[in-house]
Amino acid sequence: MAHINTLDPGASPLDYYGFELRRHREAAGLTQRQLGDIVNYTGSLVGQVETARKLPTQEFSERVDAALGTGGLLSRLVGLVMRSQLPAWFQQVAELEVRATEICTFQTHMIHGLLQSPSYVRAVLGVLDQDKLEDRAAVRLARQRIFEKEESPVFWMVLGAAALHQEIGGREVMREQLAHLLTFENDPRINVQILPYSVGEHAGLQGSFTLFRFASDPTIVYTEGYSSGHPTANPDTVKDCSLRYDHLRAAALSIQDSAELIRRVMEDRYGEQVA
Missing domain, CATH: 3.30.870.10 (Endonuclease Chain A)
Structure with a gap:
């Protein structure tokens, strides 16, 4: 059996998001790959979000909410997650x-x-620091x-x-x-x-x-x-x-x-x- 990272949902908004995503996915009886196929993302990305290694986007959250019937939970959480990454x-x-x-x-x-604009954001944030530029740009946007x-x-x-x-x-x-x-x-x-x-x-x-x-x-x-x-x-x-x-x-x-x-x-x- 593959090792599953255990998240502490109280550690950060990003950890809480990942915890809730995994909880609702497993309740629906779906693997990461199966959910990824439904929402048109890779199973690997789903796994990275679940383990707080990748920031979720608004679009990802809306698609997963629709697929899992979460009542908009993840879409509401994503703003809090983004602000916590500032x-x-x-x-x-x-x-x-x-x-x-x-x-x-x-x-x-x-x-x-x-x-x-998105490209202007990346240009501004990329001065002297290209590390995780896309994630940092997404947070600003x-x-x-x-x-x-x-x-x-x-x-x-x-x-x-x-x-x-x-x-x-x-x-x-x-x-x-x-x-x-x-x-x-x-x-x-x-x-x-x-x-x-x-x-x-x-x-x-x-x-x-x-x-x-x-x-x-x-x-x-x-x-x-x-x-x-x-x-x-x-x-x-x-x-x-x-x-x-x-x-x-x-x-x-x-x-x-x-x-x-x-x-x-x-x-x-x-x-x-x-x-």
């Missing part, structure tokens, strides 16, 4: 993203993670599921024009990323404004920051350094950053003009080149 210092921030009713972010040179909630947060991003020109991942990646931003052009809950170079000095010269607003809790200001995050509810900091954000949003191009600029840069800088 760097420890960032997990609190991911929880803020989930609970916030409004997220207002100013980004100086890079698209915010909640609006990054899973954060974007907050926009699929029935009561999704209102999201505002004021983005420095430099982010449109910083060629992260190459021309094709940037074209895909800018096209991704344009998909939100008519979404009133996801708003992108570009802060043009012509503004000159502005209220965000000290760097990027994010405001998290909630239905009943105090506003949180979040700033980030290398491998560290700094959330604070200090009233003076919140007041200062809220004022700065109001000035940045006022100085930025309108949502419509911002979309036009994004479209123009996408075509002029990253469009197909004629030999």
Whole structure:
């Protein structure tokens, strides 16, 4: 008989997911290979997820839920699993993203993670570290599921024009990323404004920051350094950053003009080149 790894379901959300997957599969009388055949994945992958050696995806979870009749258990768990795989210092921030009713972010040179395209995510996360890149990218992309909630947060991003020109991942990646931003052009809950170079000095010269607003809790200001995050509810900091954000949003191009600029840069800088 093959050796079966024993998971402690209390060790982590990933272990709990694997434990529940195995429990429901065995209750259905299926081998890993048989379940894999049903959901169009390999039996080996099913085994890796069951033993917490592979992260489950949302698609995998939905297919297995349907196959095993779990009532959506694994689909509900996968978000928790993904957040648990974030760097420890960032997990609190991911929880803020989930609970916030409004997220207002100013980004100086890079698209915010909640609006990054898959290839852009891989390019950003792959700098100096290619280890488990696909899993780390999947974890970041899973954060974007907050926009699929029935009561999704209102999201505002004021983005420095430099982010449109910083060629992260190459021309094709940037074209895909800018096209991704344009998909939100008519979404009133996801708003992108570009802060043009012509503004000159502005209220965000000290760097990027994010405001998290909630239905009943105090506003949180979040700033980030290398491998560290700094959330604070200090009233003076919140007041200062809220004022700065109001000035940045006022100085930025309108949502419509911002979309036009994004479209123009996408075509002029990253469009197909004629030999």
